[in-house]
């Protein structure tokens with residue numbers, strides 16, 4: 418049995434906005450506990466006999482591998498469902514796919530383009546649906562990011578985080594995650610690449626409740642000033658390949674380099690969800706430097722998703 422926690426059984430995980438601070442902190446605590454258990458080879462087969470389907474309509478290294486291994490380590494069974502092979506590709510609806518998969522599986526992870534597709538899948542599935550990334554949000558990434566920040570800084574509430582780059586899926590989920598746990602977040606993007614207004618509005622409401630602030634700016638130095646955590650992401654996300662050349666031009670002043678991080682606190686940590694493009698959104702000496710924690714961040718995808726699966730399934 419999974420240790421006694423808040424009861425999240427049966428819930429979908431589409432956005433961190435749908436969860437309370439208490440629930441998010443409980444997921445992080447369980448992630449820390451499971452990380453220790455794995456380290457000391459303490460068995461934790463909480464999902465014996467359970468199966469997780471994983472639908473991927475976009476590429477993935479970390480999300481796919483960490484969810485597969487997570488299920489294996491929890492005693493369950495992961496099934497990778499390539500979008501190219503499913504009947505979805507030939508026009509079967511999300512609703513019908515959801516109804517059918519619910520008869521076989523105990524949970525579904527989906528990575529796709531339109532956030533509405535994930536919502537539709539969740540609406541028609543009778544089992545938990547986990548958002549493994551959409552064009553709008555990437556909540557699994559931010560759960561691991563919060564675990565990593567807590568691990569490195571010993572706290573969440575009261576810290577200052579700067580996100581520099583595109584107002585994209587990772588940025589949106591970071592705003593929700595930070596707002597819930599009381600981290601002040603500053604987002605710096607070029608003009609025209611700001612985060613979605615509706616997400617900013619909702620995140621600001623969350624922030625207000627938890628004594629955190631959200632600052633959206635076009636000035637990267639202002640965002641990074643005195644930051645404890647500096648985060649960036651690719652300039653062109655999956656699906657935006659055609660805009661790559663234009664984006665490389667527009668985002669050049671938003672590169673995370675020595676000069677920019679000189680404005681952060683001396684003990685700042687650097688996060689990047691990966692994959693990274695060295696020489697574009699981040700310079701090599703930063704991502705491979707002493708303040709970077711990106712490999713621990715990537716590892717924590719496994720531990721935090723094990724916690725998530727154990728609690729939802």
Ligand code: CP
Nearest residue numbers: 477478479480690691
């Ligand atoms: N960070 C992340 O989600 O990586 P993948 O695209 O490799 O899954």
Ligand code: NVA
Nearest residue numbers: 585650654655690691
């Ligand atoms: N913003 C990136 C994240 C990849 C994990 C993308 O959507 O491609």
